[in-house]
Amino acid sequence: MATETVPSPPGRVRVGLVGAGGIATVAHLPTLRSLESRVEVVGITDLDADRVTQVADEWGIAGRYDSVDDLLSSEEPDLLIVCTPPSAHRDAVIKGLRSGAWVWCEKPPVLSLAEYDEIQAEESNGGPYASFVVQHRFGSGAAALKQQVQDGDLGRPLVALCNTLWFRPHSYYEVPWRGRWDTEGGGPAMGHGIHQMDLLFEILGDWSEVTARAEALDRDVETEDVSFAIVRFENGALASVVNSVLSPRETSYLRFDFQDATVELEHLYGYDNSSWTWTPAPHLAQDDGERERVTESWRPKEDVPSSHKQQLSELLDAMAARVRPRASGHDGRRTLEFISALYQSAETDRTIRRDELVSEGVYYTGMHDSNFIYGSARLAEASPSSTKTTR
Structure with a gap:
């Protein structure tokens, strides 16, 4: 599927898409087109060759490849964007970095803290x-809001709510991965x-301990x-965090209570x-x-x-x-650390402190202890008389 490399116009970043x-097609290619004065998509790869042809034809992408290696060697992109299922993130990101490309990868970053550290080891100053x-x-x-917190305009942060209440039907999980x-x-x-959790940490900073149920x-x-x-934060604030795919009235909601103000954000998949x-x-x-008058002085001017x-x-x-971009390094790992600690707390029935996290064990090499079973089997064991609701 390899094609002849065509030089990009001067000053434009060469982008490869994995x-x-x-x-x-819904998020990244429209974004790239909106920034076409700064970027050029030079190649795309996917395991599905027919899908590569379809998308490349639709978006006018010349380079069409059946592997990340071929894309990188043939096109030598400056930026590699990774849009694969999560289990393929680590290998694609590392290959991109080793080729000399910067990488922008979809969430979640990788499947474990160990994989995240492997990626960081490939970065250079x-x-x-x-x-x-x-x-x-x-x-x-x-x-x-972040600037107001840094400047102390709203007083000390005290209480926060972070709710991701979404709905994914049973059919959503028919996708094998x-x-x-x-x-x-x-x-x-x-x-x-x-x-939402990433934004919570962006505003309130580092967390120190978590107690969770899942x-x-x-x-x-x-x-x-x-x-x-x-969640307890290093600044002393307390927050509750709820993540659900069972909530028919969907909302993404964050609330921050400071000494002098409450700040709220409610949207679904994006805000203004x-x-x-x-x-x-x-x-x-x-x-x-x-x-x-007070409220107007706090509202953003643009x-x-x-x-x-905006992120791109x-x-x-x-x-x-x-220079290192935001959403990488420390503040990329911080959210992944929190998720690892959340699962560890839920599965071990104890509070997990951030300073307890180690570079070994099941919650470093993964997010889950395979001896812990979620779902009806464990619920039935905990409450033998209970019955599972039928679909």
């Missing part, structure tokens, strides 16, 4: 670096709530389909400024007029929606400056 599935898709921190609302530890790495904590209540999966967690509200504490505003486009724009800036 994976031709839905996330590539000044690049190439690997970054991961968590576009919800890349919007004007998140940027404004979904709902399995070896191919998806986890359930909604790993594959759905990771966006269960498979209704979907026919190896992993959980719902989890609850109580209208999704955010700032509410001053009573001691700052005694009437509607005063409340509106409206930049959360999006793949910042990544291209980082490439040009040869």
Whole structure:
């Protein structure tokens, strides 16, 4: 399937795409086209050759390949975007870095902390670096709130809620790699709530301990389909985190209670400024007029929606400056550490401190102890008289 390499126009970043599935065509290729003054898609690869041809024809991509190796050797892209199922992330990212390409990989980053550390070992000072898709921190609302927290404008952070209440029908898990530890790495904590949790940590910083419960209540999966967690942050704040794929009225909701204000974000898969509200504490505003003046002073002055486009724009800036992009390194690992600790807490029935995490064992090389069983078998063992609801 290899084709002759064609030089890109000067100044444009050469992009290779790994994976031709839905996330590539719905999110990444439209994003790349919107930034065509800065990038050029020079090649695409997927295990399904017919799919490669279909997508390449639709999007005008000249380079068509049946392996990551062929794409990298033939096109020598500056940036490799990985849109495969999670179990294929590690190998594609490492191959990209070893070729000299920067990498932008879909969530979840990889299936374990061990794999994440393997990737970091391939990075070099000044690049190439690997970054991961968590576009919800890349919007004007998140940027404004983060700055306000850093400046102390809202007082000390005290309480937070982080809810990913989504709905995935039984048919969603008919895709062979979904709902399995070896191919998806986890359930909604790993594959759905990771966006909201990443934004929670972007605003409140490092976490220090987590106490969690997780269960498979209704979907026919190896992993959980719902989890609850109580989180303590290094700054003393407490948060609750809920991740669910069982919730018919879907919402993504974050709430931050500071000494002087409550800040809320509610949306589903992406937000703009209208999704955010700032509410001053009573001691700052005694009437509607005063409340509106205070609130207006906190609202972002520009409206930049959360999006793949905004994150990719910042990544291209980082490439040009040869500096580590956001959503990589420490703050990419932080969210993966939290998910690992969440599963460890749920499966061992104890609080997990971040300083207890080690570079060995089942929760380092994976997210799950195979001796722990989720779903109806464990529920029946815990409550023999209970019955499973039929579909």
